[in-house]
Amino acid sequence: MNRRRVIGKILASVGTLLFVVVFNFFLFRVVESDPVANLYRGRNLSQEQREELRREFGLDGSQAEQFARYVVQTAQLNLGRSYVSNEPVASEIARRAWPTVALVGVSALLSALIGILIGIVAAWRRGSKTDYVSTGFTMTTYSMPDFWLGMLLLLVFAVGLGWFPVGGIADPQTGGGLERLIDQAHHIVLPAATLTLAYLGEYALIMRSSLLDTMREDYLLLARAKGLRDVAVRNRHAVPNALLPVTTLLAINIGFVLSGAIAVETIFSWPGLGLATFEALSGPDLPMLQGLFLVFSAAVIVANLAADLLYSYLDPRVRTA
Amino acid sequence: MSAAPRPAAPLLAVRGLAVTYAGSGGGVPAVRGVSLDLAPGETLGLAGESGCGKSTLAGAILRLLPRGTAVTGEVLLDGEDVLAMRPGRLRAVRWTEASIVLQGALHSLNPVQRIGAQIVEAIELHEPRLGRGAVRARVAELLELVGIPADRASDYPHRLSGGQRQRVLIALALACRPRLLIADEPTTALDVMVQAQVLRLLARLQEELGLAVLFVTHDLSTLAAVCRRIAVMYAGRIVEEGPSDEVFRAPAHPYTRALAAAFPVIGDPAFRRHPSGLPGDPPDPRELPSGCPFHPRCPLAQPECPDVDVRLRPAGAGRAAACVLVEPA
Ligand SMILES: Nc1ncnc2c1ncn2[C@@H]1O[C@H](COP(=O)(O)OP(=O)(O)OP(=O)(O)O)[C@@H](O)[C@H]1O
Ligand SMILES: [Mg+2]
Numbered sequence: 046m047n048r049r050r051v052i053g054k055i056l057a058s059v060g061t062l063l064f065v066v067v068f069n070f071f072l073f074r075v076v077e078s079d080p081v082a083n084l085y086r087g088r089n090l091s092q093e094q095r096e097e098l099r100r101e102f103g104l105d106g107s108q109a110e111q112f113a114r115y116v117v118q119t120a121q122l123n124l125g126r127s128y129v130s131n132e133p134v135a136s137e138i139a140r141r142a143w144p145t146v147a148l149v150g151v152s153a154l155l156s157a158l159i160g161i162l163i164g165i166v167a168a169w170r171r172g173s174k175t176d177y178v179s180t181g182f183t184m185t186t187y188s189m190p191d192f193w194l195g196m197l198l199l200l201v202f203a204v205g206l207g208w209f210p211v212g213g214i215a216d217p218q219t220g221g222g223l224e225r226l227i228d229q230a231h232h233i234v235l236p237a238a239t240l241t242l243a244y245l246g247e248y249a250l251i252m253r254s255s256l257l258d259t260m261r262e263d264y265l266l267l268a269r270a271k272g273l274r275d276v277a278v279r280n281r282h283a284v285p286n287a288l289l290p291v292t293t294l295l296a297i298n299i300g301f302v303l304s305g306a307i308a309v310e311t312i313f314s315w316p317g318l319g320l321a322t323f324e325a326l327s328g329p330d331l332p333m334l335q336g337l338f339l340v341f342s343a344a345v346i347v348a349n350l351a352a353d354l355l356y357s358y359l360d361p362r363v364r365t366a
Numbered sequence: 367m368s369a370a371p372r373p374a375a376p377l378l379a380v381r382g383l384a385v386t387y388a389g390s391g392g393g394v395p396a397v398r399g400v401s402l403d404l405a406p407g408e409t410l411g412l413a414g415e416s417g418c419g420k421s422t423l424a425g426a427i428l429r430l431l432p433r434g435t436a437v438t439g440e441v442l443l444d445g446e447d448v449l450a451m452r453p454g455r456l457r458a459v460r461w462t463e464a465s466i467v468l469q470g471a472l473h474s475l476n477p478v479q480r481i482g483a484q485i486v487e488a489i490e491l492h493e494p495r496l497g498r499g500a501v502r503a504r505v506a507e508l509l510e511l512v513g514i515p516a517d518r519a520s521d522y523p524h525r526l527s528g529g530q531r532q533r534v535l536i537a538l539a540l541a542c543r544p545r546l547l548i549a550d551e552p553t554t555a556l557d558v559m560v561q562a563q564v565l566r567l568l569a570r571l572q573e574e575l576g577l578a579v580l581f582v583t584h585d586l587s588t589l590a591a592v593c594r595r596i597a598v599m600y601a602g603r604i605v606e607e608g609p610s611d612e613v614f615r616a617p618a619h620p621y622t623r624a625l626a627a628a629f630p631v632i633g634d635p636a637f638r639r640h641p642s643g644l645p646g647d648p649p650d651p652r653e654l655p656s657g658c659p660f661h662p663r664c665p666l667a668q669p670e671c672p673d674v675d676v677r678l679r680p681a682g683a684g685r686a687a688a689c690v691l692v693e694p695a
Contacts, residue, residue: 263473271488272460282476361522
């Protein structure tokens with residue numbers, strides 16, 4: 046792909062991001078016209094206190110002034126202060142991003158890896174018992190909502206068998222260092238297993254059908270005619286071609302990493318951005334929600350751009366077109 | 367079949383080959399008892415309408431047909447039966463003894479690998495002890511041989527024109543210096559000028575390298591120009607065989623006559639389906655007419671044709687045809 050098209054794609058992504066910023070502002074103005082009145086309902090506030098609070102939350106001045114201030118502040122990564130904790134939203138989000146990145150990152154990689162392997166085996170042994178069993182399994186997990194899977198695992202392995210903790214990221218009583226790391230690993234198993242199971246079906250089904258399409262290609266027959274073993278035909282010629290659409294899917298899914306685990310984080314009280322969203326919704330903590338939505342959308346936009354660029358890097362037909 | 371003395375023991379000898387594809391409503395008998403010989407350095411053309419079993423025969427020689435296909439008979443390559451080989455031996459024979467340019471060659475190259483790498487893969491597979499430099503030199507030599515600059519080795523297939531891709535496939539087929547080249551319609555998808563170039567290339571290579579070539583096409587006039595002998599197929603059997611100029615000039619079988627009389631309209635899909643100008647379609651292998659399968663379309667059909675399962679019979683020096691009208695000489 047030539048430089049001009051790359052730059053074009055980047056500019057288009059930046060444009061989308063700007064649109065989201067603007068949209069975000071108006072969306073939350075529509076939702077809530079006077080948050081101060083709402084938040085301090087029932088409390089006796091003097092007119093001065095009211096004005097003071099408004100200024101603090103950036104709600105004074107005309108709509109245009111508010112918008113201008115919002116844009117400038119957003120550009121400086123200043124997303125306002127949380128109504129609930131009164132902390133800057135940006136630092137709150139940064140703090141709670143790590144548990145999510147760890148949880149969903151691990152699950153995304155595992156689900157892609159396992160799903161792709163299942164898809165390869167199922168397609169290569171198409172119509173065999175292995176194919177039926179694995180495709181049935183992936184169909185089942187794919188069609189189950191993640192919160193349902195999560196509650197199932199929670200009930201069986203945490204409540205019932207007691208093998209894993211019911212929630213949280215670490216036991217407050219454990220010490221530091223390695224001990225703490227092991228404790229966190231213990232805590233992450235069930236939520237990560239839930240997300241992995243929930244996501245891998247998509248990869249398995251897409252990899253299977255992509256590989257089945259590829260297996261009809263003439264170049265595989267030629268590879269076999271050359272004298273290659275079947276395994277080499279599969280690994281060197283069929284899989285790399287079949288992986289192209291799956292790679293794109295993976296890159297796009299990474300974009301949902303930050304926002305993708307609201308239900309599962311809530312079920313397992315995993316203190317990440319998903320749980321933060323749940324908490325902010327019940328406030329409602331509007332600046333926090335606004336900040337979260339902005340970060341979630343930005344992640345999706347960036348991941349889409351990455352998927353686009355990655356695909357054109359991997360497929361020579363697109364690269365030079 | 368033919369009385370003429372062969373110049374050498376055959377490199378390829380097909381004996382009573384029958385191929386039945388697994389179909390949903392029963393088997394599809396695509397090839398029904400074919401025998402042919404090809405001596406080292408010789409060229410044999412295989413002609414016939416679409417669906418008569420040419421590609422099936424070509425694929426059976428290297429056992430490239432889909433799993434579940436029933437193949438019986440013998441395919442002797444240098445005296446060794448390919449159909450009875452163990453998998454390891456079969457893989458060793460593929461590309462070193464015989465290689466193939468597949469039909470639909472425009473899709474036969476892996477789109478995400480450089481063409482050089484695809485040639486290298488074959489060489490390294492069969493000659494693992496060859497050094498890197500020697501492999502690279504062989505690739506350059508092969509590309510030059512088919513008239514493609516060696517520096518195109520680092521190109522991806524989509525950067526090449528149809529004719530260039532066809533040349534690359536020929537270079538690839540020659541990578542391990544086979545003695546037999548099977549070329550399944552190597553010119554069909556190309557425009558006329560390029561067709562002529564590729565044909566000249568094949569003729570030159572055949573002569574220079576002493577290759578035996580099994581050349582498959584539905585276009586009889588092409589064969590006559592390239593091959594010393596031709597075999598004409600109909601409904602899974604060879605219905606006429608002999609020296610190409612004689613068969614083309616004086617066909618013994620009414621089907622060959624129709625093929626030879628037809629004027630090729632290159633690139634016209636209707637011509638591909640009815641190259642002979644004959645009425646009707648070639649028969650579906652699952653519902654073959656009784657007796658001579660050609661009789662419903664034959665302008666010279668006799669009363670006994672629906673009942674006689676006519677086999678190849680001598681029709682002059684080095685010739686044979688499967689028709690009741692052919693009088694043994
Ligand atoms: N995989 C398959 N399964 C079932 N039937 C098949 C299969 N491949 C080919 N056939 C049938 O076998 C017959 C012979 O096919 P083949 O490809 O050998 O013909 P061909 O002479 O090469 O024709 P063309 O000129 O179109 O290439 C056809 O009737 C075709 O429909
Ligand atoms: Mg064919």
